[in-house]
Amino acid sequence: MSFSSLCKGFVSVTTLAALGMGFSSAFDWPQDETNADSFRSYFAQLRGGRIESSIVFNESSSDVKAADSGELAIVIGGHTSDYGWFDSPLGNAVVIAHGDGISTVYGNLDDDSLPKSMSGSISAGSKIGESGNSAWHEGESGLEFQVLDTVNKGCINPRLLMPRIGKELELFIGSLSLDDRDGNTHYLLNERNLPSGTYRLYHDRQDVAVPYKTQVALNGLTVETVSYDNLIESKGSLCVQGNEKYSVRELYPDSKRRLLSVIHLAHGHSTLSVFVVDILGESHQIKYNIDID
Numbered sequence: 001m002s003f004s005s006l007c008k009g010f011v012s013v014t015t016l017a018a019l020g021m022g023f024s025s026a027f028d029w030p031q032d033e034t035n036a037d038s039f040r041s042y043f044a045q046l047r048g049g050r051i052e053s054s055i056v057f058n059e060s061s062s063d064v065k066a067a068d069s070g071e072l073a074i075v076i077g078g079h080t081s082d083y084g085w086f087d088s089p090l091g092n093a094v095v096i097a098h099g100d101g102i103s104t105v106y107g108n109l110d111d112d113s114l115p116k117s118m119s120g121s122i123s124a125g126s127k128i129g130e131s132g133n134s135a136w137h138e139g140e141s142g143l144e145f146q147v148l149d150t151v152n153k154g155c156i157n158p159r160l161l162m163p164r165i166g167k168e169l170e171l172f173i174g175s176l177s178l179d180d181r182d183g184n185t186h187y188l189l190n191e192r193n194l195p196s197g198t199y200r201l202y203h204d205r206q207d208v209a210v211p212y213k214t215q216v217a218l219n220g221l222t223v224e225t226v227s228y229d230n231l232i233e234s235k236g237s238l239c240v241q242g243n244e245k246y247s248v249r250e251l252y253p254d255s256k257r258r259l260l261s262v263i264h265l266a267h268g269h270s271t272l273s274v275f276v277v278d279i280l281g282e283s284h285q286i287k288y289n290i291d292i293d
Helices: 013-018
Strands: 061-065 069-076 092-095 102-105 127-130 146-147 155-156 174-179 185-186 197-202 213-218 221-234 237-241 257-265 268-277 283-292
Touching: 069 102, 092 127, 127 213, 174 257, 197 268, 213 257, 257 268
Parallel strands: none
Antiparallel strands: 061 127, 069 092, 092 102, 102 146, 146 155, 155 221, 174 185, 174 197, 197 257, 213 221, 213 268, 221 237, 268 283
16 A cells, blocks of 8 residues: 555645645644653554554643644544544544645544634644544543654654653563564573574563663664654554564564564574663663573
């Protein structure tokens, strides 16, 4: 499936890129300021069997406002599954284009608050609706906020472009496990002697907190860094970027684990190091010594 097909029924990539008044490097809050550890869900979290492409606010204020100046691209009303990226679905939503292919999406809006005559230029801070419960998580009011990058065919972590207040959710690494090519799982808490070969390295993930990036090193040399600053479209799905693009099934193989790296273990003694880093650059590290047959 092409990226343009993903956007079927929404608005063309060309149209989005042409709209707008110039992209600013930062957005204002689209709703009342929220402490960093108080969102309902976070970018790149496993949610509903997919990689989360939004952040979802807990309802602190019903008013939703434009995060930056731009041009109204589209108002989406009602329930639909025909909007490509909006497979949650986002329910009632407003999309504003800011230039350079950057657009912001305001989902889960109350039906009665959708603008009836809004068009053309939108000023930063202008009210564009009220949070409701029109999205797939009906019964829970709270703005679902996305930042789309139609040039690079992906979604940007909105928190990279917004002011941050309060403490971040505490990160921890969790237990490490490796799956070999035969599908056997080896737990490093129990096994420190492994056959040589290629493995997929996982850690037990947290339910809510998502690292800004993870990094794996063997004997002090970085093997792979997986970034959660944006999601990239590949073969009809949004993926995270490491040494390759990882789909939701590769990143989250089950309800417990998250992929850290694909690594090759050669004969001899190796020191395996894993880092998880939050959005402020604070990191946690764990090391294991492994003997490879």
